[in-house]
Amino acid sequence: MRTRRLLSLASGWLLAILMLAPLPAMAQATDGGGQAPANATLANLLENPETRQQLIDQLRGAASESGAEAAASEAASPSLPRQLAETTSRIVGELGSQLGQVLDAVSGLLAASPSTFDLPAFTSAAINLGLVILATVVLFIAVRRLARPLFTRLSQWSLTGKGLQPLLRLVLSVGVAVLIDALVVALAYVGGNLVATFAVGESGELSTRASLFLNAFLVIELLKAAVRMLFASRYEGLRLLPIAAAYAAYWNRWIARLIGLAGYGLMVVVPLVNAYLSPALGEGIGTLIMIGAYVYAVVVVLKNRKRLRDALNRKAGQTTMAASRISLQLFARTWHLFALAYFTMVLVLTLTRPEDALPFVLLATLQTLVTVLVGMLVSSLLTQTIGRRIRLGDDLRRKLPMLEARLNRYVPTALRVIRAVILIAVVMVVLSAWGAFDLAGWYASEAGRGLVGKLLSVFVILVVAAAVWLGLASLIEHKLNPETGGGVPSARAQTLLSLFRNALAIALITLTAMIVLAEIGINIGPLIAGAGVLGLAIGFGAQKLVQDIITGVFIQVENAMNTGDVITVGGITGVAEKLSIRSVGIRDLSGTYHIVPFSSVDTVSNYMRDFAYHVGEYGIAYRENIDEAIQALQEAFEALREDEEHKGKLLEPLEVAGVIALADSSVNIRVRIKTTPGDQWAVGRAYNRLVKLHLDAAGIEIPFPHTTLYFGEDKDGGAPPANVRVIRQQAREVAAASADEDPAVATDTQAPQEVHNQEDYDGET
Secondary structure (H helix, E strand, O other): OHHHHHHHHHHHHHHHHHHHOOOHHHHHHHHOOOOHHHHHHHHHHHHOHHHHHHHHHHHHHHHHHHHHHHHHHHHHOOOHHHHHHHHHHHHHHHHHHHHHHHHHHHHHHHHOOHHHOOHHHHHHHHHHHHHHHHHHHHHHHHHHHHHHHHHHHHHHHHHHOOOOOHHHHHHHHHHHHHHHHHHHHHHHHHHHHHHHHHHOOOOOOOOHHHHHHHHHHHHHHHHHHHHHHHOOOOOHHHOOOOOOHHHHHHHHHHHHHHHHHHHHHHHHHHHHHHHHOOHHHHHHHHHHHHHHHHHHHHHHHHHOHHHHHHHHHHHHHHOOOHHHHHHHHHHHHHHHHHHHHHHHHHHHHHHHOOOOHHHHHHHHHHHHHHHHHHHHHHHHHHHHHHHOOOOOOHHHHHHOOOHHHHHHHHHHHHHHHHHHHHHHHHHHHHHHHOOOOOHHHHHHOHHHHHHHHHHHHHHHHHHHHHHHHHHHHHHHHHHHOOOOOOOOOOHHHHHHHHHHHHHHHHHHHHHHHHHHHHHOOOOOHHHHHHHHHHHHHHHHHOHHHHHHHHHHHHHHHOOOOOOOOEEEEOOEEEEEEEEOOOEEEEEOOOOOEEEEEHHHOOOEEEOOOOOEEEEEEEEEOOOOOHHHHHHHHHHHHHHHHOOOOOHHHEOOOOEEEEEEEEOOOOEEEEEEEEEOOOOHHHHHHHHHHHHHHHHHHOOOOOOOOOOOOOOOOOOOOOOOOOOEOOOOHHHHHHHHHHHHHOHHHHHHHOOOOOEOOHHHOOOOO
């Protein structure tokens, strides 16, 4: 192959020289004759028929070799279905060959003569190994019994301790318990080594058999300790997974059996069989062990499929956050698929890569468990720390009554985002552990570092924007709070601060969005230019809206109205309930809510500026004394000033304007009372009541419209007869009864009661 490559290289150079042959003069001019020997050699080769034919053959061979290499490269990268088919075929073939080798090895052992098998040596080795195993296991059990009080105390402190959050106590307790458990395993391992070295076999030497078992014991028991960290069936306070003790004992026992079967089988039995019997037999036994462990795991997973699904659904029903609930429900339906995929992958790796499959699987599994566990603990810690409803102190709640609700609205959203980031990080680390994704290489690349940097920058920007909004909104809220902001704020301050808060929210959202877009690499220049063009188009197309906004700005600058004022705007009178930059919302006396755009406002009549007046006009009869009436009005005002409810609303003494009109039925007197703004109506109602009472007490008539009928009279002073009629039958009966009793009374009662038209004539008087 190397010779062919050299020939191909030489042929390539010769071909290049051949292509440069038509330019000898240029080559000589540039090189000063340096190319002449090469050209002469090439010419000699081409003139000789034999050498020319050899050169042609070499070029054809190089072309065929390049085609073969291209075909080989195509075959080296087959499609995914083909790769799966080839892998499956290879695994089945290897299984068949291994079974055949096992049968051959067993047949060879059975056919071997007894003399070739040293039974005493085998018996001695088995006894020595059994003694080491027994001593190690007894020592391990004894030390664990001595450590039980420590586990019990740690469990009690985790459940009932004080001073730390429950999750932190659980993590610390489990960490200390794992250290104690690892120390117990280490002591048993050291004790087993001492027994194997000095008490069993030849003193001072550690046999290979004992070393295999002790190393396997150390690895397997440490793995079991890690499993006990998750499923501590005897100690409630040392169990990381929130499951019942019965379920914890079941899964702990099942996983321990699986680890023991696969671990001791592959790390002890298979090496011993390889060393003392046959490598082929050991390889076959290892395959059978993995197949048996796989079948056992699949049976247990399918057996507990429904039970674990129901338990996860119950846990999902207890979860308050929607994302966690949906994730648990989805995992409840598919957990068995993940478990079966995991065990299938372990089996395939063991069969295809028997030399390094076990260390790789153990390390990847350990990384997966640690990553998932850390992610769950961090998520649970965040939930216990900031996921619960935030309760502020009474003093802070009094100063900032909206801060608690605002925090309880923002924190769950931030917690969901953090949980999503944790989930993505866990998935990436797990994929990297199993070789499906190179996390370190991706992060070392420019794209990885850039993406992580952008995500961190966006996170910091959002946190800063949220902090700025919380701070400024809380400051505005503090100013608006009458208990902590320096007294009751004026209506103008309330309106302007409310508008400023809305404008601040819009500006902050816009700036944050622009900065985030610029940070992730989007050019915001066209966006700003487009926004300018769009604003110009909106300005031309929505002139009414622009007029509303401009008029609203000037109304706020001139302090023409504020929220809570009684105003007349656009012909509508009522209380200004909502004031924006574009319109005002008015609630009239009947309760109807009106929205009046500022573009339709020509005049703003505000009844609540600085002070107000109650203007009253009171009529008295023409026969009454005007001075006595004015005195009664003064007395009514003095009574009003003594009223506890209204005396604080009066700003000046009563102002009497005097007689303003001699009306048809009355003499009208006007008075004016200066009041605090907005109280003129209440003061007026109270004063009208007192005026009626005092005028009645003074005997001053408040006239009402009268109609006087004049029948005329002649020159002698005589009046024509008036046709009158008493229409009430009861009045007639009373008059008749009175006439029977007293004629004088009858004469008085015969006076006309009501005058009617000629049609009602019933007699003459």
